[in-house]
Each structure stands twice: as structure tokens, then as C-alpha cells.
Amino acid sequence: MVRIASWNINSIKAHIANALTWLRAAKPDVVLLQEIKVTDDAFPRLEIEDLGYNVAVVGQKTYNGVAILSKHPLTTELKALPGGEGDSHARYIEGIVEVPRSSGTGHETVRVASIYLPNGNPANSDKFPYKLAWMERLRARAQELLALEEVLVLGGDYNVCPTDADVYDPEGWRGDALCRPESRGRFRSLLHLGYTDAIRALHAEPRLYTFWDYQAGCWQRDEGLRIDHLLLSPQAADRLQASGIDREPRGADKPSDHTPVWCELAV
DNA sequence: ATGGTCGCCGAGCGA
Numbered sequence: 401m402v403r404i405a406s407w408n409i410n411s412i413k414a415h416i417a418n419a420l421t422w423l424r425a426a427k428p429d430v431v432l433l434q435e436i437k438v439t440d441d442a443f444p445r446l447e448i449e450d451l452g453y454n455v456a457v458v459g460q461k462t463y464n465g466v467a468i469l470s471k472h473p474l475t476t477e478l479k480a481l482p483g484g485e486g487d488s489h490a491r492y493i494e495g496i497v498e499v500p501r502s503s504g505t506g507h508e509t510v511r512v513a514s515i516y517l518p519n520g521n522p523a524n525s526d527k528f529p530y531k532l533a534w535m536e537r538l539r540a541r542a543q544e545l546l547a548l549e550e551v552l553v554l555g556g557d558y559n560v561c562p563t564d565a566d567v568y569d570p571e572g573w574r575g576d577a578l579c580r581p582e583s584r585g586r587f588r589s590l591l592h593l594g595y596t597d598a599i600r601a602l603h604a605e606p607r608l609y610t611f612w613d614y615q616a617g618c619w620q621r622d623e624g625l626r627i628d629h630l631l632l633s634p635q636a637a638d639r640l641q642a643s644g645i646d647r648e649p650r651g652a653d654k655p656s657d658h659t660p661v662w663c664e665l666a667v
Numbered sequence: 668a669t670g671g672t673c674g675c676c677g678a679g680c681g682a
Contacts, residue, residue: 410682411674435682437675462675519682527681559682613682614672657673657682 402472402499402510402667403640406432406555407649408611412467413437415656416444422649423451423487428662429471429631430497432514432555436465439452443467458580460490466514466556473498477511482486483537491534492517499667508551510636515556520577528577532557533622535586543593551665552633554595557611557628560587562597565606566626578627596637598630598663599645600631610645628661639665 405428408608409415422429431453436443440459448455453469456476468474478494480487494513494618501508538554544545545552560583564570573579591597599608610625618624632640644661650659 414674435674463681553679616671618672654673 401403401664402430403428403662403664404430404510404512404553404555404630405646405660405662406434406514406557406630407660408434408516408656409556409627410435410656411437412444413442415654416447418649418655420447420451421652422646422660423448426646426660428661429499430510430512431469432512433467433469434514434516435461436467436559437502438439438465443573447481452559456493456495456576458490458493460565462500462598464490464516466490466516468493468495468512468514470495470497472500477585478513481534481537483484484534484539486536489518497592501667510665510667511545511548511550511552512575513554513556515554515558517558519559521581523575523577523580528580528582529576530606532586539586539589539593542590542595542631549635550634551639553598553636553663554631555629555661557627558587558629560584561625561627562587562600562629566608566612568607568609568623568625571627573625578625590631594634595631596634596640598632598640599642599661601632601637601640602643608645610661612650614657622654628658630661632663636665639667641666659660
């Protein structure tokens with residue numbers, strides 16, 4: 401079994417204590433982080449390595465930044481989403497993890513990507529077409545990767561609520577870049593390629609959220625959005641044993657505004 | 668209540 405989680409940490413420096421507490425408690429094998437908001441050299445590598453993780457970082461000052469943590473051997477494959485000439489945002493890292501088989505014979509190759517998809521708001525600004533173009537680049541990479549027929553997890557902050565069931569107030573959010581039909585359509589196109597949403601595959605209950613705004617008591621009112629996703633290749637979906645959203649870190653002191661989403665794959 | 672909260676960094680932007 402391999403447990404793979406994704407978490408938008410909203411600054412690894414501001415939330416390192418919460419991150420270490422959660423890593424010790426949840427013991428994920430692989431963690432995909434977004435919005436680390438630090439350059440590579442400022443990433444708190446030693447504290448995380450002390451917990452037994454290998455670390456791969458694509459950092460950036462102040463904004464964005466993604467990372468992969470892995471208890472198993474980790475090789476970085478890509479440090480940017482292809483096709484982005486002139487795009488300097490640190491929003492994509494892809495790696496390969498060699499997971500020891502439970503049988504004790506050899507390793508299973510698991511490919512993962514940590515994705516921080518552009519927010520796209522305001523939807524009437526040039527940020528929205530940037531988001532949509534980024535999603536089209538992601539679809540191209542996702543299609544390419546399917547041909548490899550690997551156990552693959554594309555996880556991260558997609559900044560897309562796939563359906564009205566993933567938003568506490570669908571009418572209020574109708575025009576937002578996270579809910580606009582252009583965003584949802586491009587997210588659906590990823591599923592149509594053959595990817596499986598690890599949460600929706602196993603859960604039908606309402607109020608499955610991964611993000612609650614800091615403002616207006618959204619957390620206390622459970623007014624959230626499901627925008628962090630784990631998309632599984634068919635080879636990964638065949639191995640899906642469990643998935644969930646761990647709400648505990650969102651209730652901690654000085655939390656990130658997102659909470660981790662995770663899945664377990666048989667290996 | 669024409670606001671509300673964070674993190675960046677040291678003013679206003681991004682979320």
C-alpha cells in the first residue's frame with residue numbers, strides 16, 4: 401500500500417509546524433505540496449528530511465511553488481509543465497517514486513505530479529485566459545502520460561470546483577473562475593481522457609470540501625469548496641483502496657486555508 | 668457591516 405496526499409500549504413514557512421505535526425500523524429508515503437511560497441534554497445528541507453522524506457522542490461519567491469515529498473526513492477522528471485515558454489510561475493513538478501512491493505519482491509514505479517493550477521480570478525481579467533491555456537497544456541501532458549500506462553497520480557490544487565455539489569453556495573459562485581463552465585469543461589476533459597477523481601470514485605456524501613476561505617467564518621460555518629484533487633490513471637484507479645479528506649489540519653491554530661486530500665493504492 | 672482574513676513583505680497584491 402502506498403498513501404499519497406496533496407496539500408496546498410499556503411506558505412511552508414508560515415505553516416511548517418502544522419505540516420510536521422500532520423506528517424507525523426498521517427504518515428503519508430508521498431506528499432504533493434502547493435503554494436510553498438519560498439525559493440528552493442529557503443525550503444525547510446532538513447526538518448522534513450528528519451521525518452524520513454526525500455524532497456524535490458520547484459520554488460519561487462513570494463508566490464506559487466510546488467514540491468514532492470517521498471519516503472521512497474524519488475527522481476524528478478519535470479520541473480515545469482511543457483509548452484509554457486515565457487511562463488515563469490512555479491506551478492508544476494513531476495517525479496517518479498520507487499515503492500517497494502508488499503510482497504517484498506522488487507519495486508512498483510509510481511509517477512506523481514504536484515500541480516498548482518492558476519486561480520484565474522478576476523474572470524474578466526487576463527488571468528482567466530492564462531488559467532484556461534494552462535489547463536490545455538495540462539491536458540496535453542495528461543494525455544501524453546496515459547500512453548505510458550503507468551500507475552500515475554496527478555494531484556494538486558486545481559482551482560476548479562468540478563460541479564455544484566462541490567461548492568457550498570453554487571449560485572453565489574457561479575461567475576467565479578473556480579466554477580465557470582470554461583474551467584469545469586476543461587477539468588471534465590481530463591476525466592474524459594480516462595482519469596479518475598479519487599474522491600468522487602469512492603464518496604458520494606455532500607460537503608466534501610478541501611478549502612475554506614479565511615474570511616467570514618467560512619470554516620466555522622463549513623462553507624467550503626472542493627478544489628484539491630487527485631486524478632488517477634487507469635492503472636492507479638485499478639489499485640485504489642481508499643481516499644479521503646483530512647479536515648483536522650484546517651482546524652489547527654494558524655492553519656493553511658486548504659486541508660489535505662489523500663488516497664491509498666495497493667502496491 | 669460597502670467590510671470580513673491571511674501571507675507575502677513592508678505597499679498593495681494574490682487568494
